[in-house]
Amino acid sequence: MASDGAGGTGRDRDAGGAFLYASVRDLLAARIRQDQLPPGALLKEAPISSQLGISRAPVRRALALLAQDGLVTPAAGQGYVVGRSDLPLRLSPRRLHEILTADTGDLDRTASWERIFSQVADAVTSCMPFGSFRIQEAELGDHYNVSRTVAREVLWRLMDRRLVEKNRKSHWIVGQLTARDLRDTLQMRRLLEPEALAMVAADRSLGGFDGLLRDIEVAIDSFPACGGAAVDRLEEAMFVDMFGGLRNSRLLGSIRRNQLSLLVARLFRRRFPIIDDGAALREYARILRHLGQGQIRQAQAVLHDHLSRIEALALARLRVLSLLEAPDMTPYMTPVYRGQDG
Template sequence: MTGSRHSARSSRTGPHQRGAAASLSSQSGAQSFLYSSVKDLLASKIETQELPSGSVLKEASIAIQLGVSRAPVRRALAMLHADGFIRAAEGQGYVVGEAHPVALSSRRLQEILVAQSDDIGRSATWERIFAEVSTTVMAAMPFGTYRIQEEELGNHHRVSRTVAREVLWRLMDRRLIEKNRKSHWIIGQMTARDIRETLEMRQVLEPRALAQVAAGLDRVWLATLTARIDKAIDDFPAGGGASLDEIETDMFGTMYAGLRNARMLSSIRRNQISLIVPRLFRQHFTIRDDLPALQEYAQIVHHLRGGAAGVAQVLLANHLARVERLTLARLRVLSALPPPGSAPYLIAIH
């Protein structure tokens, strides 16, 4: 069972690794972040056996108790399933561990989940901000060098300076911003060199990561991903850029979420700025040149589902090598766009 392999890691995953999906998602940033909090909450309750073996977990009732929508809960459950914490129940939902299924009353579920869910309430604050701030930061990167004012950031989002600082530290951990010698938070302008260098790193890291997570990937999730990619190909280019953004969030974010090597995972996330360029490009220009990527994603997932992780690795490496030229060409086109309407906490330096 994969659970034993993943549970040790799950218990010590910090918030560092939570953010990839959100940071890659402009449309549903806060939303896609939430699944990670929900997942961590449920995992911790399972590990402390507050949610005992046999507990039946249903998407709808958990969503109601936590006051969130069903989508992040669905995703959290799928990931817990992939990690081996829970198994699919006959009929609806999932069952914790190996024991015979036992339904939980909604009151019992509330006691277990909500009584101590300050955790999720608190973290959701900075996480919601994190998603929005990282989207703003990434949108600014091709357009110049900016300074982020900590206090203004806090005021803008009506959070304390401590929370604002927490967000900024996490952005720095993701290499989206840096601290300069005067200890100012700086968004450095994205360069062609950044794209080349990070893509080189991605070619080293991501195929390896893929091989490591391949066996533990949730079958249902992979099947859903296949269906979404196939639909994007069938509808191309009418499907638009947003569905592509979401597919890439899963291909390069969610895909590696189960990685046990936390150092590798954070390195991957620090090197994914090349994903920012097509995301911004597609908001303004044609997606014509994205069809080959979709076809490559389809092939990669196809081989993952067929158990041919080695083939998927090679295809991924080829994909990452191929997109360099296109990504650089698109970065040059971004030169034609004016800087985005700046957030009040950003000051253009040059």
């Protein structure tokens, strides 16, 4: 969904950010800096991989990288020690467990899928206007250096967002974005988002929208010189971040599943002028001004009208996208032709 794709910004896309070894390295580095892993603590592949529930290879690579960075040094016997201590400090399995899994349980398999989810979602959504594609589980796993189990987990989550489906042959399929998808999801957005907007407003102070409003006003003042990337960011703040804190996770899930029109606009802006986005920015500003004044119903009405108005534009933009070549495929996606392996 657009929200996931839009969420796959810089940090997630950093080279290596999706790889398990990188997240192990990040976790250990953080624990060392926080002094939870004190100088001299002995770090060995086997206990760490056991505590994290992952294989030893990524742990081995993570430790080697930490050694390159000078955070750990090879121990006399096996493994590494934190810092440069000559007196290895052995941690009990229980203590190691507490240190590594404190807070969030960051590095079980769930963390693995989370780390690549936004990238896969971005790749999938970027292809949706251009046809139907099959995703190969094994190739997906290879591409991100994760197990097939993790790859499958990502695909199930994408299916939950209705970005992929399983066909009769149990193949994972990215279906082509159609005009009907756009019409239907915009209808859902009109039903869901005004309601969610009222919930968000109830949870925030009246001044809680001032920062975003200022950003939008700046963009309006410099439109269209503000550029497509600025409009992308503002739409994400307006429709993704805005609802991110909803306590009703079912409502949030439904909203995310139906924001295909954001995707079309974002893909369109990558290639074409933003001439028709000025009206939307002015509508966003009106919504936020109403919210700032506690005028919830008026804000809901403007949002509803906005979501009605953009339907014809979204359909027209989808037609324009049909002229473009499909983007370069990631190796785990292959085009599906009807009557072949679809």
